[in-house]
Amino acid sequence: MNDTFEPVIIGFTCNWCSYRAADLAGTARVKYPPNIRLIRLMCSGRLDPTFVLKALASGADGVLITGCHPGECHYLEQNYKTLRRYLMLRRVLTQMGIEPDRIKLVWASAAEGVKLAQEITDMVEQIRALGPFKPRYPMPLNPSEVADVQPVAERGTA
């Protein structure tokens, strides 16, 4: 693996806990590597596995999923669904021949800025060790990327 590889990691955070943990890390000037791009969701339960697969298909080397600790979900029970989806995704990735450790689930409360920063740091090293997620073979991500088709109506139908 070459030494210049910098992993790109997409991180999904929950509005009520882990996003605030990341915010707290910033306020407290706790450093974590810039390899992660955080995206805020209202709840980790909003995380559709599509997001994870789309991130990987679009060029991410790893995906971090974060949410409130079990029993502390702002929406009561949605983080349990996240846990189930995460464990399912790991199995699907494994069967596809993709290292399941490219995805990681971390619980972080709004007070755990230091913990989140450490988890991010650990994950960057974990993905660095795994190497780039390559080769990729993404489907066109929006219809406009598909080759232009002249509408049937303009070509006439008879």
Place this chain on the structure above:
Amino acid sequence: MSMNGKPKFAMYWAASCGGCEIAVLNIHEKILDVDANFEVVFWPVAMDAKYKDVEAMPDEAITLTLFNGGIRNAENEAMAHLMRRKSKILVAFGSCACAGCIPGLANLSTREQIFEAVYDGISTDNPTGLRPDFQWAAPEGNLHIPEFYPVLKTLDQVVPVDYYMPGCPPESHQIGAVVDLVIQALHGNATLPPTGSVIGAGTSTVCDECPRVRNVKTIKQFTRIQHLTEIDPNLCLLEQGIPCNGPATRSGCGALCPRASAQCIGCYGSSDSAFDFGARLMTAFASVMEGKEPAEIERILDTLPDPVGQFYRFSLAQSLLRAAPLVLEEEEQYATHQH
């Protein structure tokens, strides 16, 4: 223009099983409408015509082409380009052309693994370990057979497609309705839907067409339907622990399988709202499962032994990841080798 002035119709099969052609013939007496309104110029299953006959036609000479099957080899791809060039309306017909279908599951395996299964399998007598040679210098000249590609592609991954008609195979009443619509459009009595539309199917999910009752019951394990002696005729199959793909699958079949107490296997592909079929199913299954502890969840997931086969049975080739990276690596090497 054709000899009798009728618009031309073609149907072609690439990597497919032939079920789509049977489904077309299964529209019963409507096939006479097809004959009355179209001149069938090319349909390898039903009539004799050669590739060179199609090549000799002017571009866009064929009004309607139903193309079924995925793109597995060089012949499939060449025919996709040919049919695209010669057709005004090219329809990706059936699950293989739309989403890869069962042949698309081979995208989990490399070519060598596929050849091993086919040429060294237990039912195959091949003592010398023969493999296909794509080029062969025979005394009479060089022989070619079409190159077998590392991955199976859907039709729209190779050429632009006007319409998608999903199903394995598409339901005959839906085919009949589409044939009617095209005929009406030809007579100026109807307009065709916008390019890129899914035709001959609904926009919602199979669950919406399914008469079974859904509660909020959660399940403790998945059970293969073959292992059940009794199935509640009125209750949602998924809630009975049967892995039913209805929540992600496009409507249009009338929930045929669940009505007959068989789980939906997802042949109509993603509904309008699902971007990646398997991801949507994972979401749905996670919602009906019990389990708050990783160990308990893993135990339930153990009862779903083939997750990719369950979640992507008909749509792996069209999914976000499309194929296993191992296979893609092989394809990359292949592509480098070609150029």
